Amino acid sequence: MGFEFNIIGKDTSSFARLGKMVTAHGEINTPTFMPVGTQGTVKSLSPEEIKKCGSQIILANTYHLYLRPGHETIKNLGGLHRFMNWPHPILTDSGGFQVYSLSPLRKIHPEGVMFSSHIDGSKHFLTPQMAIEVQQALGSDIMMCLDDCTPYPATHDQTKKSLELTLDWAKLSRESKNSAHQALFGIIQGGVYPDLRRKSMEETVKLGFDGYALGGLSVGEPKEIMREIAKTITPELPAEKPRYLMGVGTPEDIVFAVSCGTDMFDCVIPTRSARHGLLFTNEEKIVIKNARWRDSDIPLDETCDCYTCKNFSRAYLRHLFVAGEILAMILNTIHNVRYYTRLMERIREAIKENCFTQFKNEFLINKGGT
Amino acid sequence: MGFEFNIIGKDTSSFARLGKMVTAHGEINTPTFMPVGTQGTVKSLSPEEIKKCGSQIILANTYHLYLRPGHETIKNLGGLHRFMNWPHPILTDSGGFQVYSLSPLRKIHPEGVMFSSHIDGSKHFLTPQMAIEVQQALGSDIMMCLDDCTPYPATHDQTKKSLELTLDWAKLSRESKNSAHQALFGIIQGGVYPDLRRKSMEETVKLGFDGYALGGLSVGEPKEIMREIAKTITPELPAEKPRYLMGVGTPEDIVFAVSCGTDMFDCVIPTRSARHGLLFTNEEKIVIKNARWRDSDIPLDETCDCYTCKNFSRAYLRHLFVAGEILAMILNTIHNVRYYTRLMERIREAIKENCFTQFKNEFLINKGGT
Numbered sequence: 001m002g003f004e005f006n007i008i009g010k011d012t013s014s015f016a017r018l019g020k021m022v023t024a025h026g027e028i029n030t031p032t033f034m035p036v037g038t039q040g041t042v043k044s045l046s047p048e049e050i051k052k053c054g055s056q057i058i059l060a061n062t063y064h065l066y067l068r069p070g071h072e073t074i075k076n077l078g079g080l081h082r083f084m085n086w087p088h089p090i091l092t093d094s095g096g097f098q099v100y101s102l103s104p105l106r107k108i109h110p111e112g113v114m115f116s117s118h119i120d121g122s123k124h125f126l127t128p129q130m131a132i133e134v135q136q137a138l139g140s141d142i143m144m145c146l147d148d149c150t151p152y153p154a155t156h157d158q159t160k161k162s163l164e165l166t167l168d169w170a171k172l173s174r175e176s177k178n179s180a181h182q183a184l185f186g187i188i189q190g191g192v193y194p195d196l197r198r199k200s201m202e203e204t205v206k207l208g209f210d211g212y213a214l215g216g217l218s219v220g221e222p223k224e225i226m227r228e229i230a231k232t233i234t235p236e237l238p239a240e241k242p243r244y245l246m247g248v249g250t251p252e253d254i255v256f257a258v259s260c261g262t263d264m265f266d267c268v269i270p271t272r273s274a275r276h277g278l279l280f281t282n283e284e285k286i287v288i289k290n291a292r293w294r295d296s297d298i299p300l301d302e303t304c305d306c307y308t309c310k311n312f313s314r315a316y317l318r319h320l321f322v323a324g325e326i327l328a329m330i331l332n333t334i335h336n337v338r339y340y341t342r343l344m345e346r347i348r349e350a351i352k353e354n355c356f357t358q359f360k361n362e363f364l365i366n367k368g369g370t
Numbered sequence: 371m372g373f374e375f376n377i378i379g380k381d382t383s384s385f386a387r388l389g390k391m392v393t394a395h396g397e398i399n400t401p402t403f404m405p406v407g408t409q410g411t412v413k414s415l416s417p418e419e420i421k422k423c424g425s426q427i428i429l430a431n432t433y434h435l436y437l438r439p440g441h442e443t444i445k446n447l448g449g450l451h452r453f454m455n456w457p458h459p460i461l462t463d464s465g466g467f468q469v470y471s472l473s474p475l476r477k478i479h480p481e482g483v484m485f486s487s488h489i490d491g492s493k494h495f496l497t498p499q500m501a502i503e504v505q506q507a508l509g510s511d512i513m514m515c516l517d518d519c520t521p522y523p524a525t526h527d528q529t530k531k532s533l534e535l536t537l538d539w540a541k542l543s544r545e546s547k548n549s550a551h552q553a554l555f556g557i558i559q560g561g562v563y564p565d566l567r568r569k570s571m572e573e574t575v576k577l578g579f580d581g582y583a584l585g586g587l588s589v590g591e592p593k594e595i596m597r598e599i600a601k602t603i604t605p606e607l608p609a610e611k612p613r614y615l616m617g618v619g620t621p622e623d624i625v626f627a628v629s630c631g632t633d634m635f636d637c638v639i640p641t642r643s644a645r646h647g648l649l650f651t652n653e654e655k656i657v658i659k660n661a662r663w664r665d666s667d668i669p670l671d672e673t674c675d676c677y678t679c680k681n682f683s684r685a686y687l688r689h690l691f692v693a694g695e696i697l698a699m700i701l702n703t704i705h706n707v708r709y710y711t712r713l714m715e716r717i718r719e720a721i722k723e724n725c726f727t728q729f730k731n732e733f734l735i736n737k738g739g740t
Binding site for chain 2: 039040041043044045046047048068069073076077078083084085294295297307311312313315316318319320322323325326327329330331
């Protein structure tokens with residue numbers, strides 16, 4: 001089955017849109033959020049729990065799976081869906097961002113990037129062609145082109161060179177792809193410079209991909225810059241293709257970016273925060289280890305329908321967290337992932353009802369964000 | 371509802387028996403195994419998963435819950451069943467064994483035991499009356515008398531003094547109990563000395579309890595001694611009351627002790643081994659990190675019906691374990707707990723079919739046990 005994307009609704013007071021993506025492993029309603037399953041598992045959740053949380057698609061990290069257990073191993077075991085028992089859509093990143101953020105040594109060459117493994121220090125050379133080969137072995141539904149993630153800060157000149165390399169690699173990625181049922185997205189770089197973002201966008205779109213991602217954000221730049229780029233670039237991307245804002249973000253950032261026309265998000269925030277005992281609710285962010293919850297018999301969020309909120313008190317969750325119990329990680333992650341999928345459901349509902357701007361304004365005011 | 375125990379079947383070639391226990395939170399088919407939920411959670415499992423594994427009753431540790439979050443806190447939150455969302459039977463130990471095994475400082479007095487918390491070093495004085503008070507606050511279905519766990523090795527004289535203290539405390543425990551819906555079990559001490567075990571048994575039975583436990587075993591003594599005591603003492607315990615072999619044990623020890631007439635077991639082995647990647651199957655014990663499983667597409671145990679075996683390969687489980695993922699703990703624990711509940715199901719089936727001795731012999735030969 002080929003990849004499809006259809007816009008099925010639009011908000012008239014913003015760029016927000018409602019879409020349906022069709023992949024080889026199922027449909028996805030957009031805007032959507034992808035929990036991060038770095039090593040072939042969304043940390044603390046079984047695939048059954050991920051599905052119960054309402055997630056439609058997860059992200060897996062090519063860099064990690066290439067290093068361990070190895071893409072050939074996974075291929076021989078029937079591909080990533082079967083390996084991790086997640087028969088639903090998977091997007092794999094290209095490894096570019098992880099090489100940038102995790103490798104203790106990284107050297108960029110025109111042909112690819114030399115890096116050392118964060119696990120054992122072994123040296124590897126990743127080319128755009130290899131990134132496709134690895135993702136084809138994993139069998140993900142959506143692949144990403146290898147990109148050179150421009151650091152922040154970087155000069156205009158550095159950024160320009162970096163985006164040109166990303167463009168070269170995008171071309172090579174496109175040419176080396178030979179699997180019909182996997183989609184391939186291009187990544188737009190250009191750092192914090194509007195002219196370079198535009199150039200990157202135009203050239204990437206010229207190459208032609210199944211979808212387009214904004215990369216190189218959430219790398220340390222001020223939030224305002226990220227939002228400004230999302231606001232400027234997103235609406236200009238081809239309307240008929242899915243748009244993906246990589247590595248974003250907080251609930252507020254997501255709501256903002258949806259208003260700019262973004263369809264897809266991924267971020268470690270819900271899962272990582274959960275493991276650190278920071279829990280999202282419609283009222284406030286809860287630091288579960290706080291002594292004020294010691295005797296609290298209420299659920300995290302009265303309005304939430306997740307297993308955690310339906311069955312456990314804040315006092316119990318605090319106890320588990322303070323006692324260092326694994327169940328704390330499990331229950332907290334269930335809640336935060338469900339919070340994110342419910343947020344996306346609310347976003348889709350607001351677009352459908354054509355009241356997204358009102359939803360956004362209320363949401364951002366309540367959260368105190370802008 | 372009061373506590374009841376009925377023998378519903380007997381194996382004619384051994385002392386093995388089939389029973390049904392009725393508690394305020396439900397019935398339990400015996401012989402039964404209780405997973406250990408030390409801090410109000412069976413490590414790595416949600417209560418939903420515990421139930422799916424087939425567990426009928428869990429054990430919680432009074433010592434841990436008394437120290438954190440505190441029995442009054444749990445009482446105010448509706449008791450332990452509600453606190454941890456486990457509406458099924460719970461047995462609480464008395465804290466005696468944990469004071470013995472965990473406290474960095476322990477001093478026995480006639481009135482109770484002075485100990486320091488393993489969490490923050492704070493000093494506490496636990497009396498038999500308090501142990502009952504704490505367990506009544508927790509609201510468990512089966513309470514245990516505070517006992518003085520005799521160390522191994524100990525002289526005959528030390529052991530005698532220790533068991534006499536345990537007897538005094540058993541009397542005080544019995545007198546201070548004032549909750550009708552909670553059962554109270556006496557604990558038989560006496561170390562490795564058959565005459566002292568017999569004395570402890572006789573005196574404890576004279577006091578009269580809802581059930582009887584063999585304590586002070588699995589504390590470092592040779593396995594043969596533990597088995598010898600189980601074999602000698604268990605059949606002499608009152609036939610109409612449940613018999614509980616505390617802290618035991620391996621699958622082989624359990625099968626052996628069932629043949630002596632034991633009805634109840636608890637042990638950290640299935641859960642702790644799971645977290646260390648040691649997995650039980652009908653064929654062999656599997657060390658999941660072993661490189662030989664790297665490409666293994668088969669489940670842990672083809673005959674097992676647990677979520678782990680139904681959905682994941684050894685290769686995936688190895689990957690999760692090597693990668694340090696929390697899901698490794700979860701999936702491994704699900705399997706090991708299910709292995710133990712299936713073992714108990716097989717044991718009950720064999721007793722029902724009056725072929726337990728054959729089952730035992732085959733089981734112990736296959737495992738290379740005695």
